[in-house]
Amino acid sequence: MRKMTRRPTHPGNIIKEDYLLPLSITIKDMAATLGVSRKTLSKIINERGTVTPDMALRLSRAFDTTPDFWLTLQKNFDLWQAEIASQEWKKVKPFPKNRLHDHNPIA
Amino acid sequence: MRKMTRRPTHPGNIIKEDYLLPLSITIKDMAATLGVSRKTLSKIINERGTVTPDMALRLSRAFDTTPDFWLTLQKNFDLWQAEIASQEWKKVKPFPKNRLHDHNPIA
DNA sequence: ACAAGTGTAACCCCTTAGGTTACATTGAAG
DNA sequence: CTTCAATGTAACCTAAGGGGTTACACTTGT
Numbered sequence: 001m002r003k004m005t006r007r008p009t010h011p012g013n014i015i016k017e018d019y020l021l022p023l024s025i026t027i028k029d030m031a032a033t034l035g036v037s038r039k040t041l042s043k044i045i046n047e048r049g050t051v052t053p054d055m056a057l058r059l060s061r062a063f064d065t066t067p068d069f070w071l072t073l074q075k076n077f078d079l080w081q082a083e084i085a086s087q088e089w090k091k092v093k094p095f096p097k098n099r100l101h102d103h104n105p106i107a
Numbered sequence: 108m109r110k111m112t113r114r115p116t117h118p119g120n121i122i123k124e125d126y127l128l129p130l131s132i133t134i135k136d137m138a139a140t141l142g143v144s145r146k147t148l149s150k151i152i153n154e155r156g157t158v159t160p161d162m163a164l165r166l167s168r169a170f171d172t173t174p175d176f177w178l179t180l181q182k183n184f185d186l187w188q189a190e191i192a193s194q195e196w197k198k199v200k201p202f203p204k205n206r207l208h209d210h211n212p213i214a
Numbered sequence: 215a216c217a218a219g220t221g222t223a224a225c226c227c228c229t230t231a232g233g234t235t236a237c238a239t240t241g242a243a244g
Numbered sequence: 245c246t247t248c249a250a251t252g253t254a255a256c257c258t259a260a261g262g263g264g265t266t267a268c269a270c271t272t273g274t
Contacts, residue, residue: 026249026250026251027250027252028250028251033199033202035195035196035198036233037232038251039232039233039253040231040232040233042252042253043231043232043252046253048253049231049232052189052231052232053188053189054192054193056186057186057189057196057199058196061196061197061199061201062199062201063202064201067186068183068186071182071186072179075175075178076175078160079164079174081160082160082163082164085161086161088161089161089164089165089168090168091142092142092165092168092169093140093168093169094170094171095126095140095170133218133220134219134220134221135219143263143264144263144264144265145220146221146222146264146265147262147263149220149221149222150221150222150263153221155222156262157261159263215274216274217272217273218271218272218274219270219271219272219273220269220271221269221270222267222268223267223268224266225264225265225266225267226263226264227263227264228263229260230259230260230261231259232257232259233256234255234256235254235255235256236253236254236255236256237253237254237255238251238252238253238254239250239251239252240249240250241248241251242247242248242249243246243247243248244247
């Protein structure tokens with residue numbers, strides 16, 4: 001199991017680098033196109049906001065991508081955040097593996 | 108571009124079918140092992156709760172899986188929910204592709 | 215009958231997405 | 245220099261939701 005050591009790319013960074021700047025469009029106008037407030041898009045682009053499922057759908061429409069692309073970026077970012085936000089989850093003790101068959105039905 | 112799929116598998120279903128039942132453990136005990144309340148785990152198993160990043164980390168520890176596995180299941184479920192929860196996102200008009208260089212072949 | 219496991223409601227606290235409005239700053243255009 | 249659009253952001257509001265506890269009704273195995 002690979003552990004993530006560096007901060008994952010925030011979806012806002014992709015929006016900015018690959019769409020906002022190349023298109024030479026303002027945040028204000030892009031927000032209007034996406035049908036969200038300027039604040040919402042601004043927060044995401046400045047990596048202080050979250051790409052919600054609804055936002056991912058809007059981005060996928062606007063930029064001809066998959067909503068999954070955006071949500072995966074956000075998921076990886078959220079996971080990285082959760083890993084460092086608390087250490088409580090590390091106290092969880094694993095169940096004995098000998099009783100598990102991973103994703104196979106029990107014999 | 109894949110469209111409307113069936114209702115994605117909820118992570119709670121995986122927990123139940125692949126771990127709870129094979130291990131012959133109670134929700135009460137599993138919740139204790141995960142370090143969450145019975146209510147929280149019960150909701151997830153009955154597909155009324157969400158696997159949060161923190162919960163994904165706990166599940167990954169308990170069942171020797173990756174947190175990503177659980178979060179991806181939840182992400183797909185959330186996306187499916189968002190698609191049918193509202194139609195507003197369909198009103199978003201795409202930006203002209205001819206000026207983008209992202210994941211599409213350049214014209 | 216009894217006890218355990220369970221779903222769930224009621225109630226609490228806390229966080230957060232997203233909208234509006236307002237304000238200070240920046241930068242470009244005049 | 246002046247003007248103004250764009251921007252980041254704070255303040256404020258609403259709605260939603262996660263997660264905890266407690267309590268209650270129901271089911272099932274003993």
